[in-house]
Amino acid sequence: MTRIEAHQLAPTIGDLAGNQDLALAAIRAAAARGAQLVVLPELVLTGYVFASPEEARAVAIPADDARLLEWGAAGQGALVIGGFAELGSDGLLYNSAAVVGPEGVLAVYRKLHLWDREKLVFTPGLDAPPLLDTPHGRIAVMICYDLEFPELTRGVALAGADLIAVPTNWPLVPRPDGEHPPEVLIAMAAARVSHLAIVACDRTGTERGQEWTAGTAVIDENGWVVAGPGLDGVATADLDLTLARNKTLTSLADAFGDRRPEIYARFAPLHQD
Amino acid sequence: MTRIEAHQLAPTIGDLAGNQDLALAAIRAAAARGAQLVVLPELVLTGYVFASPEEARAVAIPADDARLLEWGAAGQGALVIGGFAELGSDGLLYNSAAVVGPEGVLAVYRKLHLWDREKLVFTPGLDAPPLLDTPHGRIAVMICYDLEFPELTRGVALAGADLIAVPTNWPLVPRPDGEHPPEVLIAMAAARVSHLAIVACDRTGTERGQEWTAGTAVIDENGWVVAGPGLDGVATADLDLTLARNKTLTSLADAFGDRRPEIYARFAPLHQD
Numbered sequence: 001m002t003r004i005e006a007h008q009l010a011p012t013i014g015d016l017a018g019n020q021d022l023a024l025a026a027i028r029a030a031a032a033r034g035a036q037l038v039v040l041p042e043l044v045l046t047g048y049v050f051a052s053p054e055e056a057r058a059v060a061i062p063a064d065d066a067r068l069l070e071w072g073a074a075g076q077g078a079l080v081i082g083g084f085a086e087l088g089s090d091g092l093l094y095n096s097a098a099v100v101g102p103e104g105v106l107a108v109y110r111k112l113h114l115w116d117r118e119k120l121v122f123t124p125g126l127d128a129p130p131l132l133d134t135p136h137g138r139i140a141v142m143i144c145y146d147l148e149f150p151e152l153t154r155g156v157a158l159a160g161a162d163l164i165a166v167p168t169n170w171p172l173v174p175r176p177d178g179e180h181p182p183e184v185l186i187a188m189a190a191a192r193v194s195h196l197a198i199v200a201c202d203r204t205g206t207e208r209g210q211e212w213t214a215g216t217a218v219i220d221e222n223g224w225v226v227a228g229p230g231l232d233g234v235a236t237a238d239l240d241l242t243l244a245r246n247k248t249l250t251s252l253a254d255a256f257g258d259r260r261p262e263i264y265a266r267f268a269p270l271h272q273d
Numbered sequence: 274m275t276r277i278e279a280h281q282l283a284p285t286i287g288d289l290a291g292n293q294d295l296a297l298a299a300i301r302a303a304a305a306r307g308a309q310l311v312v313l314p315e316l317v318l319t320g321y322v323f324a325s326p327e328e329a330r331a332v333a334i335p336a337d338d339a340r341l342l343e344w345g346a347a348g349q350g351a352l353v354i355g356g357f358a359e360l361g362s363d364g365l366l367y368n369s370a371a372v373v374g375p376e377g378v379l380a381v382y383r384k385l386h387l388w389d390r391e392k393l394v395f396t397p398g399l400d401a402p403p404l405l406d407t408p409h410g411r412i413a414v415m416i417c418y419d420l421e422f423p424e425l426t427r428g429v430a431l432a433g434a435d436l437i438a439v440p441t442n443w444p445l446v447p448r449p450d451g452e453h454p455p456e457v458l459i460a461m462a463a464a465r466v467s468h469l470a471i472v473a474c475d476r477t478g479t480e481r482g483q484e485w486t487a488g489t490a491v492i493d494e495n496g497w498v499v500a501g502p503g504l505d506g507v508a509t510a511d512l513d514l515t516l517a518r519n520k521t522l523t524s525l526a527d528a529f530g531d532r533r534p535e536i537y538a539r540f541a542p543l544h545q546d
Binding site for chain 2: 112113114115116117119120124126127128145148149150151152153154155156158159175176178179182185186188189190192193222223224249250251252253255258259260261263264266267
């Protein structure tokens, strides 16, 4: 079993030092409770609603910044995944997520699908999500809007992901009474059809008039939400990530074995513009 | 607007004549209420829980059978989509759905993904789901378990489907209190990420000990269930199917335009065994 904690924080726009304190306090609290995988929101170090690219640039950090290493140290052995505004060595800004262990930054993922006004600030990534082999299982990383592209969630599932960790900032949108936020619903379906776990860590608070969904969810390999944010904003669950490796549904049905790739290949647009 | 009715029936295993009466009564009732698109369950003419391939063969009919033409006549101009056990000209049995209008059978779809023991009775289809251009919009057809393969739902969406009609027989499975049936959840997410409508017509009753979900749902292009089965088993909704053609989410976001096909192409298994 892997103890997972997602910490739904409320970073302050532009306050790199204060947000780092917030992130470190969350990681330390998670580690003290024995968490082995800690997920933080998208852009947790900077906030989200930038007024301009210049404002984002002022708080962007390179992937080898000491702050990220501090996440790893604070985790006391846990794997920490969270978002930051990345200043690339190419001088461009990326909406990125770091995977950090005690030994340092293990992977950096640059968001592939930029939502709305993010396109005015960030450059989209050029690389597929990382797949990290950890003692807990194979972990993929995406950010927010990425989840709404089934090609990507299915892609990492077929590449062997046991869990997708998703730092996110979900702007609040209307939904019918009694329904999950649409992004949670999409994550639940993605988990169920590919029989893998998904941890989405949302943010909370209101930033420059933007309300957030506060929809943090730990979703098991059957697609059900097994933990949402408590009053403290923390979602905690113990999951056996290796359960995701058996795609058998019945003695005569298999979520992957029943695929018909030769048929899907006829839908050329799946892979082409 | 298109008036849609899905009729959640309870066919009797092996009773071709009785089930045809049931189907015709449903179609006539729908037409009398002005329905323009009528969806019936999977295998509505035969029932589902066959004890042997021979039992299925005894009630399988060719795609040009007069019973299907009767659906079209009963519809009084409506398009009728429902399931039947097809005896192919190759002598093989298929779990098929017919699309029938007043002018006759417009398309026959053979289920691509056979669920569980269906594999002992039927041969899987070799053709992608049909996409029919109708006065109401472009309609794709799938059957039951097909919906659980995001490659297929995304594929027909990218090929321009405005609505996916899904005759289904969903065996009842456990779910947490307050949750939709998992198949409905998967359909809702598929509708939302590709911004198209989905009509799933389930069955009801118990057949040879098999309980059914009775999860019939009309889902709009935002992914929300706008109609479920009433006490009479009928789900009715008026939808403007052309709304599915605009994939714009905000002035800077587009469900299709934001795709990254060059990245998805790196996940070779999407299209290969």
